[in-house]
Amino acid sequence: MFRARLLHPDSREPVDDVLAACFPEPHSYTGENVVEISTHGGLVVPAAAVAALVAAGARPAAPGEFTRRAVLSGKMDLLQAEATADLIDAGSPVQRRRALQQLDRGLSNRLTALRAEILELEALIAYDIDFPEEDEGPVSETTVRRAWCVVRDRVADLLKTAPEGERLREGALLVIAGRPNAGKSSLFNALLGTERAIVTEIPGTTRDAIEAHAVIEGFPFRLVDTAGLRDSDERIERLGIEVSRKYLAAADLVLFCEERDDPERDAFLAQVQAPVVTVRTKVDLSGGVGVSVVTGTGIPELRRRLAEVAFGTLLALGDVEPVVTRARHRTALERALVELEGFWTARQSGVDAAAAATHLRAAVAALDDLIGAITPEDVLDRVFAAFCVGK
Ligand SMILES: Nc1nc2c(ncn2[C@@H]2O[C@H](COP(=O)(O)OP(=O)(O)OP(=O)(O)O)[C@@H](O)[C@H]2O)c(=O)[nH]1
Numbered sequence: 001m002f003r004a005r006l007l008h009p010d011s012r013e014p015v016d017d018v019l020a021a022c023f024p025e026p027h028s029y030t031g032e033n034v035v036e037i038s039t040h041g042g043l044v045v046p047a048a049a050v051a052a053l054v055a056a057g058a059r060p061a062a063p064g065e066f067t068r069r070a071v072l073s074g075k076m077d078l079l080q081a082e083a084t085a086d087l088i089d090a091g092s093p094v095q096r097r098r099a100l101q102q103l104d105r106g107l108s109n110r111l112t113a114l115r116a117e118i119l120e121l122e123a124l125i126a127y128d129i130d131f132p133e134e135d136e137g138p139v140s141e142t143t144v145r146r147a148w149c150v151v152r153d154r155v156a157d158l159l160k161t162a163p164e165g166e167r168l169r170e171g172a173l174l175v176i177a178g179r180p181n182a183g184k185s186s187l188f189n190a191l192l193g194t195e196r197a198i199v200t201e202i203p204g205t206t207r208d209a210i211e212a213h214a215v216i217e218g219f220p221f222r223l224v225d226t227a228g229l230r231d232s233d234e235r236i237e238r239l240g241i242e243v244s245r246k247y248l249a250a251a252d253l254v255l256f257c258e259e260r261d262d263p264e265r266d267a268f269l270a271q272v273q274a275p276v277v278t279v280r281t282k283v284d285l286s287g288g289v290g291v292s293v294v295t296g297t298g299i300p301e302l303r304r305r306l307a308e309v310a311f312g313t314l315l316a317l318g319d320v321e322p323v324v325t326r327a328r329h330r331t332a333l334e335r336a337l338v339e340l341e342g343f344w345t346a347r348q349s350g351v352d353a354a355a356a357a358t359h360l361r362a363a364v365a366a367l368d369d370l371i372g373a374i375t376p377e378d379v380l381d382r383v384f385a386a387f388c389v390g391k
């Protein structure tokens with residue numbers, strides 16, 4: 001690292017006094033020789049510095065170009081590149097911890113181990129391929145079956161983390177619903193920790209859905225306050241109720257608020273696909289078990305319950321077990337699972353060992369795609385499309 005004076009290459013005019021840090025290959029972020037130039041801040045100086053560098057033959061980086069180069073030079077795999085983006089985007093503690101774990105090769109190591117196990121299974125049946133006429137090879141059918149079961153279950157277990165893993169990146173869509181005046185907006189504000197929605201004693205206060213990000217027990221949520229559900233002749237209110245229904249259809253979970261036993265609760269719940277947490281509101285007035293935004297009673301328990309319903313699988317796994325967090329991961333694992341099932345079906349229907357083994361090869365290929373061992377350009381384009389410039 002040294003101080004330097006940056007001059008425009010044509011006019012030789014001084015642009016700025018800068019700091020230059022050199023990162024020689026192969027230990028730099030991209031694995032190449034890299035120089036980082038730090039200029040003074042503001043608007044004019046950095047722009048003039050970039051203009052001078054461009055005049056000298058440089059060009060601005062594309063979004064995610066540094067990380068892309070790191071992947072291409074083998075400094076990190078595709079899962080780690082995705083984790084880099086997740087770490088930058090993290091908006092809650094669990095998202096940050098998960099991203100960091102994936103950056104530390106948590107998922108990569110698990111997949112590499114699985115890959116090795118499938119190759120071992122292939123080695124087990126190789127004897128059959130070499131000596132097909134022998135009735136009983138040195139490796140019994142039970143041994144093959146056991147080895148197959150282990151890998152199949154591991155892939156299936158990883159796949160089971162996909163719904164909540166993907167939800168962890170997006171935030172769980174939590175829709176607050178109930179009759180007008182049930183206390184929905186009050187609870188929405190209490191969960192957010194700020195007075196975001198208008199609260200009045202007049203039923204029908206909330207007309208439109210209000211969405212806000214919230215962190216509950218370290219997990220990311222997208223909280224939605226909605227218009228109270230009732231038959232209304234009022235046009236604006238009816239439009240609001242329509243919006244509520246759309247949100248309810250898309251919800252990951254629904255928080256149903258009732259001040260007292262709601263006679264329409266069951267009819268409402270029958271229309272909702274997502275899991276529902278029912279909560280009794282305003283218990284400072286009525287007593288009993290529930291929540292009160294006035295005294296704060298029951299709010300911590302409710303937060304735990306919401307985290308449990310939206311992210312129960314991840315909570316049970318703890319922070320150590322790897323989790324898959326993207327549709328790209330899910331589809332690759334689904335492919336691997338189909339091939340592993342295909343292997344066993346082929347084997348049981350008496351298909352010769354070499355043909356059955358092609359399924360194992362295909363399963364390995366699916367895992368390779370996922371780790372990013374050999375990655376086609378279009379996959380790289382898709383992964384890096386969402387990156388910011390400078391990473
Ligand atoms: N005492 C008490 N009053 C509450 C509590 N929660 C809400 N309220 C009151 O109940 C009334 C309705 O609250 P809101 O949060 O606006 O109810 P809402 O379900 O959003 O109503 P709509 O938007 O009209 O559907 C307001 O006067 C609140 O102050 C509570 O825990 N205790």
Ligand SMILES: [Mg+2]
Binds near residue numbers: 185197198206226
């Ligand atoms: Mg409201």
